[in-house]
Amino acid sequence: MKTHQPLAVSAIVAAVLASGCGGGGNNNTLPFIGFGNPPVATVPPPSGPAALTCDDTLKASFKPDASTSVVAVKSFKKGDALVLGGAATATTPVAANDVCMVKLNVGPGNSGPEGAPSTSPGIGIEIWLPSKAAWNSRVHALGGGGWQGGVAGSAAAIASSDAADVAGKEGAVSSTTDTGHASLAGGAFAMNPDGTINKTLWTDFASRGIHEQAVKTKALAAAYYGTPAKYAYWDGGSTGGRQGLNLAQNNPTDFDGIIANYPAINWTRFITAELYPQIVFQRDLGGVAPTRAQQDLVSNAAVAACDVVAGQHLGYVLDPASCTYDPTTDLTVLCTSDGGTNATSACVTKVQAAAINKVWYGMTADGSAPSPATDNGWSAASSSTLPGSANQRWFGQSRGTSLYGAMFAGFGLNGLTSPNGAFPIASDQVALELQNSTIGDPSFVNATGNGQSLWKQLSYAQLSNAYDRGVTLQPQFGNINTDNPDLSAFKNRGGKMLTWHGLADELIMAQGTVNYYNRVAAKTGGLSDVQGFYRLYLVPGAGHGNPNGTSNPAAEVPYFTPTQFYDALTAWVEKGTAPDALTLQTLGGAAAKTRPICVYPKKITYTSGDTGSAASYTCS
Structure with missing residues (x-):
């Protein structure tokens, strides 16, 4: 393994x-x-x-x-x-x-x-x-x-x-x-x-x-x-x-x-925020989530709008932080009844398109979301302070990600925007925050009453209150948030740590990891100091522990070979060889495509040549 x-x-x-x-x-x-x-x-x-x-x-x-x-x-x-x-x-x-x-x-x-x-x-x-x-x-x-x-x-x-x-x-x-x-x-x-x-x-x-x-x-x-x-x-x-x-x-x-x-x-x-998409569907769409086909249509349109490198479509978004695709202005996904040009059953109304924009932006206290051209939801990731005190409580899934989690749906499991209901960990967590078992789905078992899916009745303000209660209850929750940026004791004992996070993660928003890393840097003495013991890699197109987290099943996403990341860690610990850019490759197939991933905050930059070759990119 x-x-x-x-x-x-x-x-x-x-x-x-x-x-x-x-x-x-x-x-x-x-x-x-x-x-x-x-x-x-x-x-x-x-x-x-x-x-x-x-x-x-x-x-x-x-x-x-x-x-x-x-x-x-x-x-x-x-x-x-x-x-x-x-x-x-x-x-x-x-x-x-x-x-x-x-x-x-x-x-x-x-x-x-x-x-x-x-x-x-x-x-x-x-x-x-x-x-x-x-x-x-x-x-x-x-x-x-x-x-x-x-x-x-x-x-x-x-x-x-x-x-x-x-x-x-x-x-x-x-x-x-x-x-x-x-x-x-x-x-x-x-x-x-x-x-x-x-x-x-x-x-x-x-x-x-x-x-x-x-x-x-x-x-x-x-x-x-x-x-x-x-x-x-x-x-x-x-x-x-x-x-x-x-x-x-x-x-x-x-x-x-x-x-x-x-x-x-x-x-x-973030887990309270995982329930937010379903609250958007309840409050804005009358409890009817967009179908998987509708979600895929809009997400794939976002991929097509933001995946172009050297005039070619990669099939996944290289840098979702720069993607500002807005389905409310895209006539190709809007239904003809709403002034669009899409006459298929997968078309979306402007209200549905606005709801998906809310999902991408992330949880807010009042259910609002700015225009993606103004703020696509990523701006707070680079901050050295925790988000949540302003209207944006947490981040949303990146544009181009499979919102409902196609991989999980294949096993009959609910992703964050599943038309079948809530992601169970999210509804469970909110039930615990509100200390009301009936908030959860029927799988939540308690002598005071099993879950009754009463999360469906929550308003935006009530979900925001649950978010605040979750933070307040940290001493009772065993300090589950694990958000302390002070890693000085681990650094001083000579420990080494590596993290990668897929930029198409279907469950955990990569922006939260980026924000934590920036807070560690602010606490520890700057990025160069942190990189002496802790390095972060962001992986375009990768999902929640799977090579392809995007809405595009044909995406050829370079990924890790079985021992690659662990080998990099052991070499750092045992030989003092600090890892730099790592080269990933597509798994299987005759013609492997390769791509570098960079030590954050460097980003992958195309220079020239074959867009499917790592040699055509630098980290800068």
Whole structure:
């Protein structure tokens, strides 16, 4: 799996399904400052030969602290089906090499009625160890997606075949966690049965779970191999990206290198804003969302208006920050009844076109949006202060992105502008902010009343109030926003961090990552200082952990090869080789197209030659 870019789609889908039809990405690839975490005891490495073996004796032998117990231990030989407590099928993954799986539970968890989403025995952690001869002396821990959760602490099921692959193919110790809850009922775990905020599990989800994952993974590696790991790496995207930044902010010694891709930082801000498109449709369009064909028509028109390089259409937008396409003035997409020239069923009215402009601009307090020629929604991204205090509360999806998330729709899941309803993580989050379970969809389960989709009744002002409440409730939410720009402790300990964010991300707006990076620079001493330990790359056309996030299915978007980003990080940490521009390439096909991606704030600039060749561009 390693950097996990091409495999992120499957991880996203797993996370989405685990969250009740909503989710984010997994390790690189659909989110806390978490102050005041309880101290975690570490275990010094044993002297002499490793004392642990991969069998049930490990349950008694590995006792890092009083809160931790070993739930399960199982040895897998190369080619064994990766399955627990059930029969393998033709699609069951197999072990790439001999590996040892260890599952832990770290208490105290949260007590409550049996079966309630908020009831938890503790933090589940699944650790995979390569054979002792194959270990490369690294820890390569993986982040999660969406609300995470799942079976990391269960003795009956395997949580991550990706982590098993890291151990089996790469030779690194890997791990994952359920962040303190096994519930698959989306965000319902974060509300107690009486409707109050579950501060314990918010904290486990926001920060404590991943810190315990780091500490226990390294402790088990030291005990199992008889020597500590030389290097420890975190690798995550979406929620996993937020987790990586949380670790850098609050536990800077946990990892030497961190991959924090398309990070779900500013959690309550951007996730509340993820519900905004549906509120636009409710308030402006009578609750009837534009069809997928209508959304694609307008988004592809935006691509065609903004993708031209050297007189040729790339098929995706190279720089959405400069795209000011306005469908309300484009006769080719407007219906003939509204003065346009489009007589197809996919045509849009001026009211629908204005609604899509609102989606692109981003959430506002009153449901307004300026003309794209005046402000296309990107202006606040380059600021060194958080947006949200003015009328624009948060950013919108970039022009040319698949608004409803064509990739997710293929799995029957709702994207942000889906005609089938809200993105579930967004409706869950707003229900938690307003402490009203009925705001959520029926998948939100609580003893005070299950979800009734009452989000549909929210006004623009009420959604804006939920946004403000989400910020105010950060102490109760475990400081989930993870928006602290002070990374000085991570920098001073010698840590290195890499982030990439797709400019056609269907779920998390890249502008939020750009804004955070600029705030880090303002806090730390300037861009040149930040780039000494933390580098950001913006990837044109790329989606939420998938190569093509655009509305154009034929777009040939250069993307990462499987180990490319992780290799860049390890070279920086272990050899001091700081990455500069990286060359991406289209995956598959006979004639690969290549493109550089630049260290922010540099942008890709065409010079001359073949528009499909990286050699025809510079970073400036």
